[in-house]
Amino acid sequence: MTRLLVSILVVGMCCVSVAQAKKDKIVVHDSLMEHGDGHLMDMDGAMVMNNNTDKLPESCSKISGDTEITVHAGHKYSKKFPGTVYAYDKQEWHIKPCTRLTVHFINDDHVRHQWMVHGLPKYIYKSGMFHMEVTGPGRIDGTFILPANDQTYLVHCDMAQHMEKGLKAQLIVGKGGLPIPSVPGSTAPLFPDTYPTQAEMYPKEVAAVAAKKKAAATALKQVKNNGGSFFSVILLIGVVVGLLLTPILGQRYKGQSAGQVVSDIMGLIASTARRGLSFSKMLMDKIMNSISKPAA
Numbered sequence: 001m002t003r004l005l006v007s008i009l010v011v012g013m014c015c016v017s018v019a020q021a022k023k024d025k026i027v028v029h030d031s032l033m034e035h036g037d038g039h040l041m042d043m044d045g046a047m048v049m050n051n052n053t054d055k056l057p058e059s060c061s062k063i064s065g066d067t068e069i070t071v072h073a074g075h076k077y078s079k080k081f082p083g084t085v086y087a088y089d090k091q092e093w094h095i096k097p098c099t100r101l102t103v104h105f106i107n108d109d110h111v112r113h114q115w116m117v118h119g120l121p122k123y124i125y126k127s128g129m130f131h132m133e134v135t136g137p138g139r140i141d142g143t144f145i146l147p148a149n150d151q152t153y154l155v156h157c158d159m160a161q162h163m164e165k166g167l168k169a170q171l172i173v174g175k176g177g178l179p180i181p182s183v184p185g186s187t188a189p190l191f192p193d194t195y196p197t198q199a200e201m202y203p204k205e206v207a208a209v210a211a212k213k214k215a216a217a218t219a220l221k222q223v224k225n226n227g228g229s230f231f232s233v234i235l236l237i238g239v240v241v242g243l244l245l246t247p248i249l250g251q252r253y254k255g256q257s258a259g260q261v262v263s264d265i266m267g268l269i270a271s272t273a274r275r276g277l278s279f280s281k282m283l284m285d286k287i288m289n290s291i292s293k294p295a296a
């Protein structure tokens, strides 16, 4: 019986592993349809835009050589960059000018990822772009020819938030140009995160809190020095009540002028006094009635 259960368990685990492996299997998209102008697509979410194997950029007299790179995109590559969700396996590629570059782009995730280059000559590449994308685990191959000038090109995934979450890199041709900012692990961020102290962020508010604490400590000290006299206790209670009421009143009278605040407080006092008098009168009437009422 035990052997039977162990056998069932082992077979079950094997089935789960096989199913997972099948799910993560990299699909090779090698039967793309040519739609014209270097636009290649299939029905399974794979696409290359502006594929170019033979049109020379004006700055090149000939193709200097053929180079192939394999690029991975996936969540697992982001682990070395805290705060990111996705990344390419590399963040920089150095390529010689006028190279015919073939990119084997592999998406390791179960989402849609792209490898897009921007800033290419628009007379060859529509919108100045070379674009590859794969939906789900899969591989796609595309080729383009780089110009002769030393330049650094932005590479990214244009799916919403994917670049901001780490899918950003740079393609450095020749000596390169100005670096692309905020490439994870490679270049300085455009908007660096800083971690200022509260005192640096809110100097007035922090100073006010410190002043209140100091006032409370001074009052307490006076109470101790005076042996807890009646007036000192009253002073301490006043300070504590004041400290407690300050944020409440501050919230209530936020944005109001001093005149408005005084007027509102006077109104509150008058209203409270009227209610107190009214209550006292009602109480007195009841007492008088009960006294003057003849006993049954």
Ligand SMILES: [Cu+2]
Binding pocket: 086, 112, 113, 114, 157, 158, 159, 162, 167
């Ligand atoms: Cu993506």
